[in-house]
Amino acid sequence: MKVVIIGAGVAGLAIGWRLLQADCSVIILDRAQPGRGATSAAAGMLAVTAEMEDAPEAERRLALASDVLWPSFAAELEQASGQSIGYRRDGALMLAADAAELEALRPRGTVLDSAGVAALAPMLANPAGALWTADEGHVDNRALGAALAVAVLKAGGKILPGEAAVRMDGHTVLTPYGGYTADAVLLAAGAWSGLLAKVPVIPVKGEIIALAPPPGAVLPKPMIWGNGVYLVPRGDRLLVGATVQDAGFDTNITDAARRHLRSRAESLIPSLQDWTVAEQWAGLRPKSPDGLPLLGPGPLPDLFVASGQYRNGILFAPAIARMMADMIMGQGAVIPEFDPRRFA
Ligand SMILES: Cc1cc2nc3c(=O)[nH]c(=O)nc-3n(C[C@H](O)[C@H](O)[C@H](O)COP(=O)(O)OP(=O)(O)OC[C@H]3O[C@@H](n4cnc5c(N)ncnc54)[C@H](O)[C@@H]3O)c2cc1C
Structure with a gap:
């Protein structure tokens, strides 16, 4: 079977590899x-706890299923590509602002008091306590994209960079350089998916800063959520994210976002005021009208869609890869909550 995939993000690459x-x-x-x-x-982040608190049941199931697949997916990908993707399960602390918030977190799992939090992340200022998820994971998503591209090439796939799909004509995808005809086409163009087919996906801008420590400063080991931001250790830097903004396809970075993220991070860890902003960037999350992914048949014959993963496309990748590869090959059912045709 011949498949043309539009978009070499985590979705298109992982499905293509499968x-x-x-x-x-x-x-x-x-x-x-x-x-x-x-x-x-x-x-x-593979944020099964923090991101899935208010999620509908179907999305929570997808998140949990994917989280279970992550260890073997990571090992298999590292083996296939020969590259590390920085996958770790060092846990996550979801900080409570006060005693009442701590009580509210208690039904969700293991709750630590102030001393318990300080033992895991001594740099935090006066924590009231936190929800502690010891096996929450994260991955170096830049290394993940690179490793998936290598795995695809090593498995015999072709990746054509700098070649935008401009139109679909039956089973042919047209680019400025020609046409690619296939038995099935997969639209996995992230936030841009809605520009190519009648697929209701909009971009939601997010900005992140990466802080570099002064000599001798230590990074927290677990991920930390609090005061409207998250902190993720990545190599020798601490990522602070993220803004959520409806700004069309704009990916410019802003002073306002940098100040906002920095001040929130410093409210959690005051010593971060001595750290420097090593990098700042913005990206576009692909969001559907109900916030749930679009995974299944698209609006044209033999067109499939994998988009709308919004804030959790890295977490969902192993499950989406399996599910969409099966579906494209004619096996496996569409999950009704994720059916792209639900908006028709
Ligand atoms: C600031 C921020 C923080 C995030 N944090 C997390 C997190 O911690 N954990 C998590 O799970 N998720 C997170 N996400 C969400 C996650 O990044 C996305 O859900 C996921 O990357 C979507 O993957 P994708 O492959 O669908 O899209 P993308 O990675 O955007 O890939 C789409 C690709 O399609 C290409 N493309 C677009 N149009 C065309 C065209 N016409 N022809 C050919 N190619 C085209 C683009 O160039 C791009 O390479 C975050 C997102 C942002 C912005």
Whole structure:
């Protein structure tokens, strides 16, 4: 079976890799470079606890199923690509602002008092306590995109960077350089998916800063959520994210976001005022009208869609790869809550 995939983000690459493993022929087009869309802008959290608190049951199930797949997915990808993707399960602290908030967190799992939090992250200022999820994971999402691209190429797939799909004509995807005809087409163009087909996906801008420590300063080991931001250790930097803004396709970075993220982070860890902003970036999350992913048949024959993962496309990647590869090959059912046709 021949498949053309539009978009070499985590979704298009991971699904393409699974299809190649099932002996499909795969061409992945990207208007820019593989893994450089939202996939590189993300914080890489596999935030099953923090992100799924108010999620509908179907999304929570997808998140949990994917989280279970992550260890073997990471090991298999590192083996196939020969590259590390920085996958770790060092836990997450969700800080309570006061005793009342701590009580509210108690039904959700293991709750630590102030001393318990200080033992895990001594740099935090006066924590009231926190929800502690010891096995919450994260991954270096930039390394993930790069490793997936290598795995796709090693499995015999083709990635065509700098080649934007401009139109679909039946089973043919047209680019400025020609046409690619396939048995099935997968639209996995992230926040840009709605520009190519009648798929209701909008971009939601997010900005992140990466702080570099002064000599001798120590990074927290777990991820930390509090005061409207999250802190994620990534190599020798601490990521602070993220803004959530409806700004169309704008990916400019702003002073306002930098100040906002920095001051919130410093309210949690005052010593961060001595850290420098090593990098700042913005990316576009792909969001559907109900906030749930679009995973299944699209509005044209043999067109499939994998988009709308919004804030959790890195977390969802292993499950989406399996599910969409099966579906494209004619196996496996569409989950009604994620059916792209629900908005028709
Ligand atoms: C600031 C921020 C923080 C985030 N943090 C997390 C997190 O911690 N954990 C998590 O799970 N998720 C997180 N996310 C969400 C996650 O990044 C996305 O859900 C996920 O990356 C979407 O992957 P994708 O492959 O669908 O899209 P993308 O990675 O955006 O890839 C889409 C690709 O399609 C290409 N493309 C677009 N149009 C065309 C065209 N016409 N022709 C060819 N190619 C095209 C683009 O160039 C791009 O490479 C975050 C997102 C942002 C912005």
